[in-house]
Amino acid sequence: MKDERVVLISALQHYIFCSRQCALIYGDQTWAENYLTAQGVLLHERVDSVEMEVRKGIRYDRAVKVYSEKLGLSGQLDLLEKDLSSGQLMPVEYKRGKPKTHLADEVQLCAQALCLEEMTGQKITKGALWYFQIRHRVEIDLDAQLRQETIETVNKVRELLQSESLPKxxxxxxxxxxxxxxxxxxxxxxxxxxxxxxxxxxxxxxxxxx
Ligand code: SF4
Structure with a gap:
């Protein structure tokens, strides 16, 4: 990627909710961090990551930092599950409410998975959203359509923040x-x-x- 600046994964859901909100929240801050410095910090934080537990053959890591050099993205997973028998990874994101009519949660989850794929070389086919209000876990297929939507959103956020414009x-x-x-x-x-x-x-x- 030519541009060394990163887009925060959290900005994607704000953009889908309202592009003006995204510009107001991330307009000045997103570009403050150089991609390479961010990557260095993230790598060290990953190594120092502590909260881990294993239950019924699944390893659970919390607050896992992720990045993608290819997409110029960085962020953090609430939870990363690893099936110890197959090695399959699954990102899990916790949400306060319930499933929404727009794709903000799915795009955020997919962006995390795209970062994980680049970091590990493993194909991530599913993620999960856990909604507190309905106490329900929803598994999400990370299919081609969602991946395309996610990449397009990353590009739109980058364009918006690079333009330094504020939507009406x-x-x-x-x-x-x-x-x-x-x-x-x-x-x-x-x-x-x-x-x-x-x-x-x-x-x-x-x-x-x-
Ligand atoms: S237009 Fe303004 S108040 Fe309305 S959602 Fe966007 S940022 Fe929030």
Whole structure:
């Protein structure tokens, strides 16, 4: 990869949620880290990784740092499972809510798997999302379509952050669940004393959809 700057995997889900939110959160910070320095840090942190346990033939490693030089990506897995009999790896990501209508969680998981594949040389065919709200684990096929969607999202995030542009704010149902709405659209608060009600009236929203 020619550009030495990295995209953080966490930026991908923010981009899918709202490109303006992604630019506001990552616009200045993503490029602060040079790819090579990031790789060095990640390698050392991997070696120093501690929290590991083995249960019923599966090894569990937590907070595993991953990177891809090819894609210019870096991030961290919540959990990495390794089947000790087959050696098969599976990334697992924990989520607060429940499965969503968009692909932000799946793309994040797939990006982690793409990094793992480059680091280990192993094909990762499945990952898992564990949703706290419904106490349910969902296995995700990391198929060609999801891989393509993930790579396209990485490229779009990179383009956005390289351009240093800030997409226009567009009020949508996502705004209700947005943690930086006061930074993005401070006037909304001034114009609408009950912002929650205003957005509820505009959209039929289940906040846990996000
Ligand atoms: S308030 Fe809405 S437009 Fe602004 S960053 Fe959040 S989701 Fe995007």
């Amino acid at each position: 704010a567009q009020i949508s149902k996502n705004c209700k669940a947005c943690s930086i709405i006061d930074i993005c659209q401070p006037n909304l608060f001034k114009e609408h004393s009950n912002l929650d009600k205003y957005l509820d009236d505009l959209y039929d929203i289940d906040k846990e959809d996000f």
